[in-house]
Amino acid sequence: MEKLVDTEDEAMLRDAARGFLDNFSPVSAFRKNRDEGRAFDPALWSEMGQMGWAGVLVGEGDGGSDMGHRAAGILCEEMGRTLTASPFISSAVIAATTLRAAGSDHLSSIATGETLYALAVDEGSKFAPSRTAMEARADGNAFRLTGAKAFVAEGSTANRLLVLARTSGSAGDEQGLTLFDIDASRAGIKQDSVETIDYRDFINLSFDNVEATGDDVVGDVDNGLAALAPGLxxxxxxxxxxxxxxxxxxAAITLGYLKERKQFGRHIGSFQVLQHRAAHLFAEIEVTTSAIAAAGRALDEGSENAALLSSLAKARATQTAKLAVMEGVQMHGGIGMTDEYDAGFFMKRARVGAEWLGDYGHHAAIVAAHRGL
Structure with a gap:
């Protein structure tokens, strides 16, 4: 794959984001959030909103900065570097993209960061929207939602939910699903906290006869996957x-450690076998970076390959992150998994990120099918 480099504007955005996050959201800030038991720093999220990050995919007419998917990807890359915790992907990316396509009235409050969304799709241990079994039973001009959702990211802090429920058919059918946009405090919704190894905000939700009106429907009844597809x-x-x-x-943390750690009177970075492993990791990161850039640009261009490239990027990024954290922890030695060092935090976040929105097998299967394999 050809290396896709940043344009001048993209490089400026990256530099600005990196400077901001290095100053206000280093890995030590993530550690502080964990120790204080909070999902993310609300003051930091407020600053992101003021800089236009929360509205990166919201049109200017709705108060957004409308910078596009490639810009959103750059912001996510920089947040990944410092393990910045925020509702950015759930709210500013998934919800904003889904609701913009549907012409929602909530876009302006997403852009300011005031309204936070969570996506309630998964019902089992794996990402499989078509297997949704939650019932949305017709009740006059409204619906009654009954069932459960698992692994809902940013669920405890969200004030609105995008909920996929079944209005017809049976679990496994791609048709018969409807997407609802409802208030997270609506009667009948119960939250159960979930402890994840990355210390982020995930919950399980149960719905007991929760009312949803026709105005809560996003897109068309029985065609919820089509409404949700752009956001996914x-x-x-x-x-x-x-x-x-x-x-x-x-990788940067590990390289720094190789330059300072000594064994047998030499910096371990001078050992050829570690140099080879570091070079291999660098090459893998470069290829994955190109796949990420290609996906963002395809989304901005409305390319017919956007879904494929998004799956390719997720599959590659999952495997590259797995390699990066394994090499990082191993090159640090046993201390790499101790709480005193940051390397273990990256491994834990990589493991959870690998599962959310489809694991390697899910996305690799999509890429393979496209290639006729």
Whole structure:
């Protein structure tokens, strides 16, 4: 794959984002959030909103900065480098993209960062929207939602939910699903916290006869996957970018450690076998960075290959992050998994990021099918 380099504007955005995050959201800030038991720093998110990040995919007419998917990917890469926790992907990317296509009234409050969305799709241990079984039973001109959702990212802090439920058919059917946009505090919704190894905000949700009106429907009844598809593609590309940035972040930390750690009177970075491993990791990160850039640009251009390139980027980024964190921890030695060092945090986030919005097998199968394999 040809190396896709940043344009001048993209390089400026990256430099600005990196400077901001290095100053206000280094890995030590993630550690502080964890120790204080909060999902993310609301003051930091407010600053992101003021800089236009929350509205990166919202049109200017709705108060957004409308910078596009490639810009969103760059921001995610830089947030991945420092393990910045925020509702950016769930709200500013997935929800904004989905609701913009549907012409929602909530875009302006997404752009300011005031309204936070969570995506309630998964019901099992794997990402499989078509297997949705949650019932949305017709009740006059409204619906009654009953069922459960698992692994809902940013769920405890969100004030609105995008919920995929079944209005007809049975689990496994791609048709018969409807997407709802509802208030997270609506009667009948219960939250159960989930402890994840990356210390991020994930919850399980149960719905007991929750009312949803026709105004809550996003897109068309029984065609919810089509309504959600733009948001899912955008979210997968953005998450790939975060994992790409995470890979670069742990690689930089590891390289610094190789330059300072001594064994047998020599810096371990002078050992050829470690040099070869570091060079291999660098090459993998470069190829993955190109795949991430290609996905973002395809989304901006409305390319028919956007879904494929988003899956390619997510698959590659998942594998590259796995390699990067394994090499990082191993080159640090046993201390790499201790809480005193940051390397273990990158490994834990990479593991959770690998599963969310489809794991390697899910996306590799899409790429393979496109190639006729």
């Amino acid at each position: 593609r955008a979210g997968q590309a953005a998450l790939a970018a975060e994992l790409g940035g995470l890979s670069a972040g742990i």
